[in-house]
Amino acid sequence: MLQRLRENKSAQGTLLATPTMLWMLALLIIPLLLTLVVSFGKRSPDGDVIYTFSLDNYIRLLGYSTDCENGQASCFNPLYLQILWRSVSLAFNTTILVIVLAYPLAYFIARAQPKRRNTFLFLVLIPLWTNFVIRVYAWMMLLRKEGAINIILGWVAGLFGLDFQPLEMLYTPGAVLVGMVYEFLPFMILPIFTSLEKIDGSLYEAAADLGANAIKTFLRVTLPLSMPGVVAGTILVFIPVMGTFIVSDILGGRQVILVGNLIQRQFLDARDPTFGSAASLILMIMTLIVTYFYTRKFGFGEEIVVA
Amino acid sequence: MNPYRRHPVIQIATVLVYIFLYAPIVVLILYSFNASRTNVTFEGFIPRVSERVEMKGSLVQAAPCGAFHWFCELSKNDDVIEAAGNTLTIAFASTFVSVIIGTMAALALQRYEFKLKPFSQLSLYIPIVIPEIVMGIGILTLFSQLFGLLNGALGLTGDSRLSLGLGTVIVSHIAFSVPFVTLVVQARLQGFDKSYEEAAMDLGANEWTTFRRVTFPMILPGILSGGLLAFTLSLDDFVITFFTNGPGSTTLPIYVYGLLRKIITPQVNALSTVWVLTVFIAVLLLQMLQSREQKQH
Numbered sequence: 001m002l003q004r005l006r007e008n009k010s011a012q013g014t015l016l017a018t019p020t021m022l023w024m025l026a027l028l029i030i031p032l033l034l035t036l037v038v039s040f041g042k043r044s045p046d047g048d049v050i051y052t053f054s055l056d057n058y059i060r061l062l063g064y065s066t067d068c069e070n071g072q073a074s075c076f077n078p079l080y081l082q083i084l085w086r087s088v089s090l091a092f093n094t095t096i097l098v099i100v101l102a103y104p105l106a107y108f109i110a111r112a113q114p115k116r117r118n119t120f121l122f123l124v125l126i127p128l129w130t131n132f133v134i135r136v137y138a139w140m141m142l143l144r145k146e147g148a149i150n151i152i153l154g155w156v157a158g159l160f161g162l163d164f165q166p167l168e169m170l171y172t173p174g175a176v177l178v179g180m181v182y183e184f185l186p187f188m189i190l191p192i193f194t195s196l197e198k199i200d201g202s203l204y205e206a207a208a209d210l211g212a213n214a215i216k217t218f219l220r221v222t223l224p225l226s227m228p229g230v231v232a233g234t235i236l237v238f239i240p241v242m243g244t245f246i247v248s249d250i251l252g253g254r255q256v257i258l259v260g261n262l263i264q265r266q267f268l269d270a271r272d273p274t275f276g277s278a279a280s281l282i283l284m285i286m287t288l289i290v291t292y293f294y295t296r297k298f299g300f301g302e303e304i305v306v307a
Numbered sequence: 308m309n310p311y312r313r314h315p316v317i318q319i320a321t322v323l324v325y326i327f328l329y330a331p332i333v334v335l336i337l338y339s340f341n342a343s344r345t346n347v348t349f350e351g352f353i354p355r356v357s358e359r360v361e362m363k364g365s366l367v368q369a370a371p372c373g374a375f376h377w378f379c380e381l382s383k384n385d386d387v388i389e390a391a392g393n394t395l396t397i398a399f400a401s402t403f404v405s406v407i408i409g410t411m412a413a414l415a416l417q418r419y420e421f422k423l424k425p426f427s428q429l430s431l432y433i434p435i436v437i438p439e440i441v442m443g444i445g446i447l448t449l450f451s452q453l454f455g456l457l458n459g460a461l462g463l464t465g466d467s468r469l470s471l472g473l474g475t476v477i478v479s480h481i482a483f484s485v486p487f488v489t490l491v492v493q494a495r496l497q498g499f500d501k502s503y504e505e506a507a508m509d510l511g512a513n514e515w516t517t518f519r520r521v522t523f524p525m526i527l528p529g530i531l532s533g534g535l536l537a538f539t540l541s542l543d544d545f546v547i548t549f550f551t552n553g554p555g556s557t558t559l560p561i562y563v564y565g566l567l568r569k570i571i572t573p574q575v576n577a578l579s580t581v582w583v584l585t586v587f588i589a590v591l592l593l594q595m596l597q598s599r600e601q602k603q604h
Contacts, residue, residue, distance in 0.1 A: 013419025027482035031445025138331035243438025
């Protein structure tokens, strides 16, 4: 038996991979399949799942009600479609803003003197490793009416002898956007830095020798060669923003509801796992579609593992 | 031409982004020395014992700990101590398991051919491309259905019933850490020449000796950085833990989130300050280790 295993390379490989594969099967693939099955089920009065095949949850997500009052002209309510749309557009805006902020910083670090590079990277890692929840809380302290930003603004206004009314910044869509940008910025800086660092310095010299100015060099050499980093960063930012519920929960109050909040509430407050599962599947399908088209167009860099 | 020459626009942008990254953290730390009990406003730093003054609605007799009043309160808070203990237990246990099984899987995927290899490789990318909440509620559904079934079948009641707790959190953390460990170790394996192993075998070493004396030392940096990644992911995780924890298995992120929905005292800031300092020291040590290793090569 042991002798046979020693000679059979394929069996050895299978054996080595088995624990990980069992784990992935039990805690990733089976849960996803279960979510699919539950999403076609119905909610029992006490919040349990009745297994049937019903499309009710998906119809409800699309805004149509199945038990519509007769005589009503329309029982279309786009509430859930609006939530889905809000999540997608927020993820889109966050990603764009994060790229705009991350690129110059990554560029700066990549072209800094090698000795200083580690220090600059170190400064990016500290906020990244400081806990996600703590970082949202920090923005709560900055944005609220009596918070740090209003104190500073009031002080500046006072210098000019102006009358200052504290701004209402917390619990607005803007607060959620700022929070998201802050949370995910390091995930864009690191992959862009990695791909910029790989660029051979002689390429810049060659571009300069051939008469390209700084802008042309950037557009024709630096930018194309750093695209794998931007792509990896986009995946690392766009997907989690789509599903995060803490930022909108804390900085948006009850005003900004995203698909993540919708799912969370179905599982905890509303106790309708079947509807939550349907929303979760739609969320997954949306992110997979975006990732698929995006990576097909730009490729899938190995930079994704660095962060 | 100076290769380190940078455009002033880039320099200004860099400074602004660093301010954006650090302003919240600085405010967070400042407020942990706040004299106000509610932490809504900043009422100045906690006065020293010698300068006790009356302030309306704020904390005055800070006595033994002085400016570090909130840190003292924190160290007396049993919930925080328990949550910190849980967080570390979960991180150590899940890192331990995921490093072992992840390294095994990396070896299998990089050094062997077997039937399910393409499928195995693909499944490792799933946690990266789906939002965490999807995985979280999937696992929650699995556990609640499974436990419901088992509790019914085995007739378990009361305290002996299976329920969410430390075990479910650890098992779930392993699930999202393993792919990262495997991918990091795999990248390391990809980078080194197979001929070293072949040479060892030619010189008469058996497979186990070859692994122990050649393969393992070469992939050790990969294993360590994979383990470190797993450890950080576990410490930092909120979403998966949120859906899989039960009574008695609250972690620090979950505890802080719970507080944010109630009245917040500067204790939360003190906790955050401790967290930031710990991260600072950990990253510093790591960088020093890394640069030492680079010098050796």
